[in-house]
Amino acid sequence: MRKIKDLGEFGLLRELGLFGQKLPEGWIGPGDDCAIAPKSGGNLAITTDLLIEDIHFRLSTTGPRDLGWKAAAVNLSDLASMGARPLALTVGAALPKNLPFEWAEEFYKGLRECADRFDCVLAGGDTSSAEKICLSVTALGDMEGRRPLLRSGARENDDLWLSGEPGESAAGLLLLEKGLSGGKALEKCLRRHLCPEPRVELGLLLAERRLANSAIDVSDGVLADAGHISERSGLKVLVEAGKIPMSRELCACAAKSGADPFELALGGGEDYELLFTAPPKNREAILEIGKGLGLGVAMVGKVEKGSGVSLLGEDGREMEPKRSGWSHF
């Protein structure tokens, strides 16, 4: 008998027929960062993310306030990648009976801080007991007439863009797991892992001004998420290793933890930066937006005819990536 673990997360969803289902007109269904529901007065973007104890976080290394922030942030990041304005969050929180009340209090405080930061209302939810903490956050966003940025929208000859500096979150996770700490570089990577910043404003501006053809938020890792754009757009995505911004802090953390910084930058998940594609004519406008937001945006590759993701070394030759994202099963 086939078990859930034999399929993996994407296999499970595919087998269940949740991808590619026939939806009523105007809907965009499972398979993107958000679903889109048609609605007079502005379509809606909807997304749900789970955070499970000992799968997505450990109580021993993650404080409740950071976890609350992150639970909101990962959902707002999904809205960001569609170009939706955050409207409301709901939270299903299953908590062990013996958890201190202060834990729940700090969790909701963090959640509310992140929601407030992005003008999003914490609108309700449900609580229950459970043996381990199981959190499910749903975010609702308003497209306000903007066309959503989809994974499937990439066009031949698009540039591939990335906001921020990838890999720091994965480096932060490594530090946590190895119990390492100390210094500003390490602290920055830790914060990036524990309190990621969803790129809501960037997503809004890209969609508002119709600068990008496709977008995804980097949750599985740059290469894996480039793969999602490639697969859904039916095109080849080239990632140029030499153009990936590598922060000083990432390199310091990698050195401390004995990891390859390059591997962390390309394969590490949970950066919650935006990876998007745009026609070459929009280069200046995109750089201007990055400048205006005080957020680095870098051209890190191209979209071509073909399929799959290729990683190009500085010599322009294809390299063999060692890791490419992770699965929850």
Place this chain on the structure above:
Amino acid sequence: MRKIKDLGEFGLLRELGLFGQKLPEGWIGPGDDCAIAPKSGGNLAITTDLLIEDIHFRLSTTGPRDLGWKAAAVNLSDLASMGARPLALTVGAALPKNLPFEWAEEFYKGLRECADRFDCVLAGGDTSSAEKICLSVTALGDMEGRRPLLRSGARENDDLWLSGEPGESAAGLLLLEKGLSGGKALEKCLRRHLCPEPRVELGLLLAERRLANSAIDVSDGVLADAGHISERSGLKVLVEAGKIPMSRELCACAAKSGADPFELALGGGEDYELLFTAPPKNREAILEIGKGLGLGVAMVGKVEKGSGVSLLGEDGREMEPKRSGWSHF
């Protein structure tokens, strides 16, 4: 140190400041069956419900297809109690790695059957692994210009109304727990527990025609949910025991399992009928609606000045209820 279990579900939400928080204009926040988000083109109703293995259901007694139906139904019931039209569902499903794939397949089949029945789109979600099954469903509804039916809307001198026949779900649960089966009466109560029918059409008509002042869906039990209307409306709710519809099937199941049918009808949860209050002038219109839907609606009490819930016996004197709902902690 205070633990989650010391507070109970309502205490936890109250302590966390989720009730009575200050929200932007036009919002209705936690504390009702749904939150209401203002939106041009029709306000939105949002609700989230958790279903946790060994808290809300047992794998040994609940099949995946029924569970899928119920996971959707309990959320659509929350929309029904506000008078919202179902728009979309999202599902966060944390599943053990060793669960057979067929379990997930049947679960999503049941979920989709219920969504389809009420013209609601299964718009997406998230999956993860977990030690025990943890399901979180969020439903989104469209108010389409209708004013939402709130728990807080009851007025002095309103009639108290109840759809359907309460207690059958609790009787069905008792049968499951005692391993009893056989006969049509028992089967009906079992189905009512496993596959409840959300009263979507009733809620829509009550809100559309502005017939009800307040409403709640019966998830905690008739007396407990009457208590929620009482508390939120700042009025006393009288429940007349002799007017509560008691089905033949409930009585048969109660006899078989050795329970008091009266206690099941008033204290049993998960009926997902609508309990609502309406001015006496609307009596005929409400009875007409019930007739049109083929659904019993009965006047079961009154709303008065004062506070709390009183249960009146057939002699008009106050009785002492034995049970009043249940807590998840």
